[in-house]
Amino acid sequence: xxxxxxxxxxxxxxxxxxxxxxxxxRLWVLQILDGExxxxxxxxxxxxxxxxxxxRGMIVDDQGQPLVRNRTSLVISxxxxxxxxxxxxxxxxxxxxxxxxxxxxxDIEQRIRFCSATVKAPCWNGSPYQPVPVAKDVSSAQALAxxxxxxxxxxxxxxxxxxxxxxxxxxxxxxxxxLAPVSQDQLDDQGGEKGYHLNSLIGVSGLEYTxxxxxxxxxxxxxxxxxxxxxxxxxxxTTDPVxxxxxxxxxxxxxxxxxxxxxxxxxxxxxxxxxxxxxxxxNVRTGGVVALASLxxxxxxxxxxxxxxxxxxxxxxxxxxTPLLSRAYQGSAAAGSTFKVVSTAVAMQxxxxxxxxxxxxxxxxxVGDQIFHNFDGSSAGPITxxxxxxxxxxxIFDKFAYDAWVADGGLRNGRGPYPEPKEYFVHxxxxxxxxxxxxxxxxxxxxxxxxxxxxxxxxxxxxKESYCRRAQNGYPEEPDPVKAERYRKYAAEACVDGYLYNxxxxxxxxxxxxxxxxxxxxxxxTAYAAIANGGTxxxxxxxxxxxxxxxxxxxxxxxxxTGHLPVSPEILAYIRGGLQGVTTEAGGTASGVFADWxxxxxxxxxxxxxxxxxxxxxxxxxxxxxxxxxxxxxxxVSIPESGTGAEYAxxxxxxxxxxxxxxxxxAALPGGVPxxxxxxxxxxxxxxxxxxxxxxxxxxxxGAAGQGTVVQGAVVQGAVAPGVAGPxxxxxxxxxxxxxxxxxxxxxxxxxxxxxxxxxGGAGRSPP
Numbered sequence: 001x002x003x004x005x006x007x008x009x010x011x012x013x014x015x016x017x018x019x020x021x022x023x024x025x026r027l028w029v030l031q032i033l034d035g036e037x038x039x040x041x042x043x044x045x046x047x048x049x050x051x052x053x054x055x056r057g058m059i060v061d062d063q064g065q066p067l068v069r070n071r072t073s074l075v076i077s078x079x080x081x082x083x084x085x086x087x088x089x090x091x092x093x094x095x096x097x098x099x100x101x102x103x104x105x106x107d108i109e110q111r112i113r114f115c116s117a118t119v120k121a122p123c124w125n126g127s128p129y130q131p132v133p134v135a136k137d138v139s140s141a142q143a144l145a146x147x148x149x150x151x152x153x154x155x156x157x158x159x160x161x162x163x164x165x166x167x168x169x170x171x172x173x174x175x176x177x178x179l180a181p182v183s184q185d186q187l188d189d190q191g192g193e194k195g196y197h198l199n200s201l202i203g204v205s206g207l208e209y210t211x212x213x214x215x216x217x218x219x220x221x222x223x224x225x226x227x228x229x230x231x232x233x234x235x236x237x238t239t240d241p242v243x244x245x246x247x248x249x250x251x252x253x254x255x256x257x258x259x260x261x262x263x264x265x266x267x268x269x270x271x272x273x274x275x276x277x278x279x280x281x282x283n284v285r286t287g288g289v290v291a292l293a294s295l296x297x298x299x300x301x302x303x304x305x306x307x308x309x310x311x312x313x314x315x316x317x318x319x320x321x322t323p324l325l326s327r328a329y330q331g332s333a334a335a336g337s338t339f340k341v342v343s344t345a346v347a348m349q350x351x352x353x354x355x356x357x358x359x360x361x362x363x364x365x366x367v368g369d370q371i372f373h374n375f376d377g378s379s380a381g382p383i384t385x386x387x388x389x390x391x392x393x394x395x396i397f398d399k400f401a402y403d404a405w406v407a408d409g410g411l412r413n414g415r416g417p418y419p420e421p422k423e424y425f426v427h428x429x430x431x432x433x434x435x436x437x438x439x440x441x442x443x444x445x446x447x448x449x450x451x452x453x454x455x456x457x458x459x460x461x462x463x464k465e466s467y468c469r470r471a472q473n474g475y476p477e478e479p480d481p482v483k484a485e486r487y488r489k490y491a492a493e494a495c496v497d498g499y500l501y502n503x504x505x506x507x508x509x510x511x512x513x514x515x516x517x518x519x520x521x522x523x524x525x526t527a528y529a530a531i532a533n534g535g536t537x538x539x540x541x542x543x544x545x546x547x548x549x550x551x552x553x554x555x556x557x558x559x560x561x562t563g564h565l566p567v568s569p570e571i572l573a574y575i576r577g578g579l580q581g582v583t584t585e586a587g588g589t590a591s592g593v594f595a596d597w598x599x600x601x602x603x604x605x606x607x608x609x610x611x612x613x614x615x616x617x618x619x620x621x622x623x624x625x626x627x628x629x630x631x632x633x634x635x636x637v638s639i640p641e642s643g644t645g646a647e648y649a650x651x652x653x654x655x656x657x658x659x660x661x662x663x664x665x666x667a668a669l670p671g672g673v674p675x676x677x678x679x680x681x682x683x684x685x686x687x688x689x690x691x692x693x694x695x696x697x698x699x700x701x702x703g704a705a706g707q708g709t710v711v712q713g714a715v716v717q718g719a720v721a722p723g724v725a726g727p728x729x730x731x732x733x734x735x736x737x738x739x740x741x742x743x744x745x746x747x748x749x750x751x752x753x754x755x756x757x758x759x760x761g762g763a764g765r766s767p768p
Contacts, residue, residue, distance in 0.1 A: 047236050048129045048224045051197045054217035055162050055549075057244035059176060059207060061253040062290075062544065064679025064687030068176050068208070068300075070162040074138045076101060076146060077131035078112050080124075082155030090155065097156055100145045101135040108134050121306070125181060125199045129224055131157055136305060163304060164201075170299045172256050174326035175292050175442065175542060177206020178303035195219060207247065207542060210441045214546050217244030243549040246687075248678055250288030250544045254668035255281055258659030259293035262652040263639075267295060270642055274321035277639040278328040280525040281656060283674055284631045286559040287529065287538025289440070290674065291656070292522070294326040329440055329522040332448040333640065336609030337589075338524060338623040339512030341531060342432060343397045344385055344575050345567045346424045346510075351400060355574050358382035361393040365402070367503045372398050389578030390588045392608065394511050401425060401510030402503055411500045412453070425510055426452045431566050432527040432537075434519050439539040439562060448523055451516035453501040460499040468495040483615070513612060525636040528623045530565050531572055532605070532631035537563040544678070551681035579605035580628040590622065593650040602661050602672065603628035606653065608645030617641035622649035626657055632672060633660060 059068040078097070083090030091105070098105040107122075112132045115123035124132045135142075143158035164179060179201040187196050195218055196202065203212035220241030225234045263277040274296065281291035298315050315324045325331065347353040361380040364373040374394050380387070388396045408421035429435065435450030451459065460467075470491035478484035508514030522540060530537045539560040546555045565572070580603055583594040589608040597604065606624030613619060620639040625631045635656050637649040659668045669675075679687045 048226050049197070050130045050222045050224060051199070052220035052222070052241050053162075053201070054219050054241040055243040056164065056179075056201075056217065057215040057246040057546075057549070058687070059215070059247045059249065060679060060687050061249050061251050061256075062675050062679075063252065064248075065253045066167055066687070067172060067249070067251075067253065069165050069167060071165040072160045073136050073163040074140070074143045074158060075133050075161045076135040076138055076143065076156065076158045077133045078108070079129075079131045079155040079157070080112055080114075081129050086154070093153060093156065096152055097134075097146070100142055101138060103135065129226075130199075133161070136161075136163065165304075166300045168253065168257075169301070170297045171253070171260060172251065172292070173206075173297045173300050174294050174324075174328070175206050175251065175289075176300060177203055177208035178300040179208055180204045180303065181306075197221070206442060207249075209443050211247050211543060211546070215244045215247060217549075218242040245546040245548055245553075245555075246681065247543055248545045248547060249542050250283065250286070250290060250674065251292070251542055252290050252668055252674070255656065255659055256291040256293060258668065259291045259652075259656050260295065260297070262655035263293055263295050263637075266639060266642075266648055266652055270639075270648075273641075274319060275639075275641065276321050276327050276331075277642075277652075278326070278331070278521045278637070279652060279656060280328055280521045280634070280636045281660075282525050282529050282540060282634045284529040284533045284538075284625060284634050287526070287540050288544065288559070288674065289540050289542045290633065290669075292326070292328045292542070294328045294331075296321040296323040298323040326442075327521065327638065327640075329438075329442060329445050329520055332446050332518040332520045332523075333613070333619050333638070334514065334517055334611035335512040335519045335524055336611035336619065336621050336645065337392045337394075337512055338528075338607045338609035338621045338636075338645075339429075339510075339517065339519075340389060340392070340397055341528070341575055341579070341607060341623075342428050342434075343400060343425065343510045344389060344578070345565075345571060346404070346428045347385060347397075347400045348571045348574065349567050350422075350424045350428070351404065353385060353400070355386065356384060358384055359388070359396045359399070361388065361391075362395050365395045365398045365507075367398075367402055367507055370504050372504075372507055386574065386578040386581060389575070389607065390581040390585050392582075392589050397510045398507045401507045405501075405503050405506040408453075411502060413497075413500055421453055423452050425506070426450055428566070429517070431563070432530065433523055433563070434517070434527065438522055438526050439560070440522060441542050445522070446520050448520055449516070449518040456501050456505075456516065457499045460494070464495065464498065467491045467498055471495045512609060521636045521638045524621075524623050524638075525634050528625055528636065529634045531575055532625040532634060534569060535565040535567060535572055536561055537565065547678070547681055549685070554678065576605055576625075576628065576631075579607055579624070582606050582608065583624075589646050590650045593646055593654055597654065597657075598663065602626055602657070604657060605631075606650070608650055610644045613640070618643055620648040621645045622653045624650075624653050626661075627672075 055070060058066055058070070060066050076097070078090075078094075083093055086093065094105045094108050098108060110122045111124065111134050113119060113123050114128065115121070115125045138158070146153045146156050146158045166173075166176065182191075182196045182198075182200045182202050186202070187198070187200075190196060194213065197219055200216075200219065202216065203209040208215065218241065221237075221239045223236040223238070225236050259279040259281065263279055267275045267277055276295060278294040279291065280289070280293075282288065283290055302311055302315075314320055316322060348355070353359075359382065361374070361383050363379040364371050366372075372395065375392070380391060380393060383391075383393065383396075385396070387393075404422070404424050408423060409418045412418050412421075429450045435448055437445045437447045439445075468491075471488060471494075474488045475484040478487060505514055505516055509516050526537065526540055539562050541557060541559065543557045545557055547553070582588040583590045583597070583604045583606055584599050585591060590606055594604060604624055604626045605628035606622055609621030609623070611619040611621065617640070620642040621637070622645050623634070623636045625634045635653045637652045637656075639648045639652070642648040658664060661667055661672045662670070681687055
């Protein structure tokens with residue numbers, strides 16, 4: 001053997017030895033280092049999970065009336081692992097089943113096929129060993145046809161299952177939310193942490209989303225051992241489902257119904273188009289949300305069992321008013337004269353104004369080349385800030401804002417340097433919660449906007465290129481040439497010096513107008529609640545407590561204080577006095593609306609507001625609290641594209657107060673106080689609810705929503721809630737007497753322009 005052969009053999013031996021070492025090392029990694037992981041993988045390959053969904057907890061109002069509950073439904077299901085073993089893959093069984101339930105076999109096959117990257121809904125996203133529901137709410141006869149003939153329907157079962165139910169239809173839909181199957185991303189990211197399984201139903205909106213962990217409970221899991229052919233060989237383990245907790249709310253069903261009905265009647269009186277409106281009722285002493293209404297609305301039941309793309313598109317369509325959007329906490333707009341409480345606080349707390357000092361309510365105020373005027377150019381002469389709130393004098397607040405702007409350096413476009421601007425009005429607005437989320441226990445809340453000098457410059461820097469392009473090219477899409485030219489001039493000015501915080505913007509800000517302020521009804525209600533309770537800002541909260549399924553464990557959701565107003569108690573009391581004068585004193589902008597209100601028993605303090613919107617109708621506002629001498633509730637109403645605050649929003653608020661305190665009808669909250677105790681959970685698993693527990697859906701009005709077949713919840717004019725007496729009825733349980741008979745003046749209906757004619761005509765001031 002020559003040397004060359006020896007070298008070759010040596011190399012071969014080294015290669016063989018290296019391979020053996022590599023193989024040994026790999027075997028050590030597989031069996032020793034990663035052995036436990038691969039054992040788990042092998043276990044997974046021979047074990048399949050069958051999930052039994054836990055019973056989801058109910059959602060009830062403050063008195064135990066059900067808002068969301070579960071009902072039993074006869075459901076027919078198909079077990080793929082059984083029918084696939086048939087010689088024809090179950091086609092004959094599915095043909096017979098199609099005849100029983102009245103559904104084409106092709107549709108059934110689509111529902112029971114497995115979802116994948118290429119197979120989209122309808123399909124099954126759950127375990128292949130779990131029966132797939134193919135028909136819900138079947139009749140007893142259909143169920144018996146399956147149960148009594150197992151030989152004809154192998155792999156087909158009929159049983160009772162829990163289905164989510166919304167007994168009040170569209171009432172409080174935005175707050176309650178709805179369920180949807182868990183997505184693959186959610187399953188991958190949170191499946192282990194939250195106990196999600198394939199085809200789990202989870203909350204994706206409203207309270208169903210926020211409190212999903214508590215409501216959902218824990219699903220039961222049966223782990224089945226299967227052989228290499230996928231046949232069940234035995235049961236490895238079984239975990240029983242654990243029912244979810246029940247959720248008790250601060251929200252009151254009857255107050256919510258009254259708010260939605262009053263809004264619905266007013267929208268119907270306005271007529272035409274996809275109109276919107278919202279109302280908020282808060283407990284000023286805790287921040288509890290007693291009602292949160294927004295129209296148009298929708299019926300959450302459309303999501304039960306899955307919603308079609310057509311229906312979802314209709315609910316998201318602006319042409320229908322975007323019913324999925326709640327204007328109460330997800331929409332924002334200029335607040336109009338309701339913002340004058342902020343300006344009054346600035347004038348007195350930071351600019352030295354006195355309560356008995358008089359200021360000139362002149363018809364106009366000239367700032368540079370701009371002239372600002374009161375409503376209809378009216379004048380009241382020298383008046384106090386109290387009177388200025390009562391009659392809503394713009395010019396007085398305009399002057400305070402202008403003086404503060406000058407003190408801050410005006411345009412600040414000289415050489416400088418300038419001291420840090422005090423920006424009293426902006427900072428007071430922020431201190432009252434504007435420009436930031438309130439923290440309500442609902443997803444998707446808007447923060448609104450409060451724009452200061454620095455923000456204005458940032459916005460200009462982002463939009464400068466657009467301004468300059470518009471200044472050159474104009475607005476060819478605007479059909480009105482006058483408007484188009486006006487917009488072009490605005491753009492030309494903004495292109496050059498849009499970064500300057502001009503006097504006009506500061507003046508408009510002080511009376512709740514202009515582009516630098518946008519608030520949601522909920523933010524405004526939270527600020528007024530703080531003024532009413534003496535300065536404490538509470539986080540608005542819908543949920544009051546969770547209660548375990550057996551009623552033995554209760555977890556209270558305590559009120560949360562998020563801040564305090566930087567305003568003295570004496571000034572807050574002065575502001576409250578001025579707001580009470582709005583509804584009771586001569587010339588008060590809401591005195592006509594509340595002329596027949598029992599102010600000696602339940603005095604109401606409030607402020608009307610009318611926000612002007614470029615190219616659209618005015619937004620009607622009314623922010624209020626009652627009783628004015630010992631506040632318990634705040635009521636805020638906003639109705640875009642309607643008219644003045646006294647014409648539309650104030651009458652709606654009055655209707656809500658009538659329901660709260662029982663004026664001409666049973667009181668929703670006897671004694672005008674929210675329930676102190678939680679409702680009791682009975683042995684049968686239901687709560688003891690009062691009148692309205694079984695009330696049906698609120699009737700819908702197509703005019704309020706634009707598409708009555710999809711958008712439900714606006715109330716037909718003249719309708720009376722089930723179980724609630726109308727004004728003409730004797731009102732058993734009412735805390736206040738009926739104030740007028742059924743044959744009384746039409747203006748006493750409390751909604752629409754007729755109810756407030758005297759207020760609008762008599763005030764003669766800024767838009768009320």
